[in-house]
Amino acid sequence: MNRDPSTLHRILVGLTGWGDHPDLYPTAQARKNKLRTYSAHFPIVEVDSSFYAIQPEKNYSKWIADTPPDFSFVIKAYQGMTGHSRGDHPFASLDEMFEAFKRSIQPVIQAGKLKAVLFQYPPWFECTRIHVNALRYAREKMGELPVALEFRHRSWFAPPMRNKTLAFMEREGWIHSICDEPQAGPGCVPTVLHATNRRLTLVRFHGRNASGWNHTGDETWRNVRYLYHYSKEELLEWKEKLQLLQQTTDEICLIFNNNSGGHAAANAKQMMRLLGIENQGLVHGQLDLFQL
Template sequence: MIYVGVTGWGDQNSLYTSGISPRDKLKEYGAHFPVVEVDASFYAIQPKQNVEKWVKDTPEGFQFVVKAYQGMTGHQRGEIPFESKEEMFLAFKESIIPYQDAGKLSMVLFQFPPWFECKKENVDYLRWCKIKMGDTKVALEFRNQTWFQPEYYGRTLDFMEKEGWIHSICDEPQAGTGSIPTVLHATTNENTLVRLHGRNVHGWTKSVPGKDWREVRYLYDYNHSELLEWKANLETLTLQSKDIIVLFNNNSGGHAAGNAKQLIELLNIEYTGLAPKQLDLF
């Protein structure tokens, strides 16, 4: 089965009735899509009450892809606010228990930064992360092209298969070492993650004065032919993996939700068990 959603629910204004409180957006989001990525967990390990509310606000079969905290993936600059990596991983694992108890945790996404290159110490760290996460399903996304260079391509995929990492397959601009190609290869036969970041090559590599880099990098609207291309890609992946989660991350211009709905229509999918849609009567 293919499950389509977006990364984060806060910025998807096209989905919501006017004047909606930010606290109620996830409730309405659940009327449109069966899955969402939690990106707040990347910036801070979330308090239990936040996660419990998100679980409560979503339908029974709803699924969360939870992004690993930035200290776990080496994004954070400076000291991490924990005495040790073990303490940090333990705090994160405790934070995801409400998702697990409700049967709503699809997987945890470890997205590594562009400077996390293919070398022995990083391979060792990936092994360590997998051990620390125990039985939790974990997805792995690279941002450094060395992992898929010809001499490492097959070994990277073999490593992910042997270690039990779910492959996070990307669609993103091909902009040098800090980007990876689309590799249509599932590393488990149960789950695969696809994240569509857009194809804004200029925004991927350049900053614009006065604008947050995210506003520029993820400014992209997939056209019909590009979505058809991904329809074919997903049909290929369904032969390799039972369940595929597709997340649109092109949020900067508000295109993610619209592109997600277009793809659902192209795939001729009708989801059941979504939340009831709110009626804007005035």
């Protein structure tokens, strides 16, 4: 049965960052302005440089100018805001840090291009009262801005806590960032197909490299952890999952992060084809997943 076009739910597909995807930039001209080229392929991108340092406003202003009017950004929260830095940051207080971050992204907000701020917490961020309070603090400091939440410790979704975690996210107004990742110990989470925000849900594809997920000991961990190429069959698994999510959320953003070996762009393009989404970045019109 065809649905009224006014009720169609959007699916946007993009990547983490725009710099490290060589397949998208085969010519010198394409490499000259990577974000402009990127935005001809995809309508959304995750900004990860904001995790390592609060970016100057001029950077965001340039990125806005380099992208089409309906392009949007998922901006990753600064590492001090999620506890990754373990208190080692250049700010006098948490309040000052949050305010500095919010000021930095004002150009994106004013341009109407902010999809969400992504708070991805570290693997040691377990389900404890102290950490629940930290989530409440972060949500309060971000005010009315759309914020997405991604856990990296499975205690949040262990059977005794799963429903409580999801209910908490709904009450507090968190957008669920659902993970596709290997199940390789406590420092990862299962795929929980539950939208906590009617407006938006994120799905982030980290790959399924179970043997490399817990690689530690040197600075090559990132090159190992996200080294994975999704098969067609694995991507097709998500078609049914997305159908379920579409019943409870108006928009879904799929972000591919499996780029240790340069696989993210190819898998994202493949997913678009499987979903019947053509030239998403160029056309900027969206096809519903099941209007095929």
